[in-house]
Amino acid sequence: MTTANLLGDIPKDMTDESFQTILSRPGIRIERIVSRGHCSPEGFWYDQEGDEWVLLVRGNAALAFEDDPQLVALAPGDHLLIPAHRRHRVAWTSETEETIWLAVHMG
């Protein structure tokens, strides 16, 4: 039985955010995202076909939702469900350490 580690194999070059699919099958995709100071482009909104459950594993970040002026700050262990088509963006991620997200895409 082989295991992998969600906190390991951080890319040396973090110019771009890192997206890695851990598991993919009909109706579900589990993804690891590593950010370092990245945020979504100004004016860009994710508008997803399916629901997404997201867990912040390490680091710090904040999400913005188009329909809510309040940012949602996330610390390690924080998780939330982002319903399909709820337009959102990454407002900021920590610049001083890697932020590791676990995303479970559904539907």
Add this chain to the structure above:
Amino acid sequence: MTTANLLGDIPKDMTDESFQTILSRPGIRIERIVSRGHCSPEGFWYDQEGDEWVLLVRGNAALAFEDDPQLVALAPGDHLLIPAHRRHRVAWTSETEETIWLAVHMG
């Protein structure tokens, strides 16, 4: 947008393992498990209808598989896919701290 925290709300009474469903819908169930020194009863094997992806978030533990004499030790961040009907048990979990698991049950 409300968030919850996977590391929070640890039951004060940890006589029994804690199982908490975070999200449940057809084909997927996301569950948090908190253990403290718990293990599966001797001779008991989980034999599950669906695949399970499991992430050890905090603590330390080991899984045993019926078809493999080697224990699979898990540290924070370690994850693995346990295929349906692959008989397994929790061999041990840390007695000195809570072990927090995230399980994604599929199918």
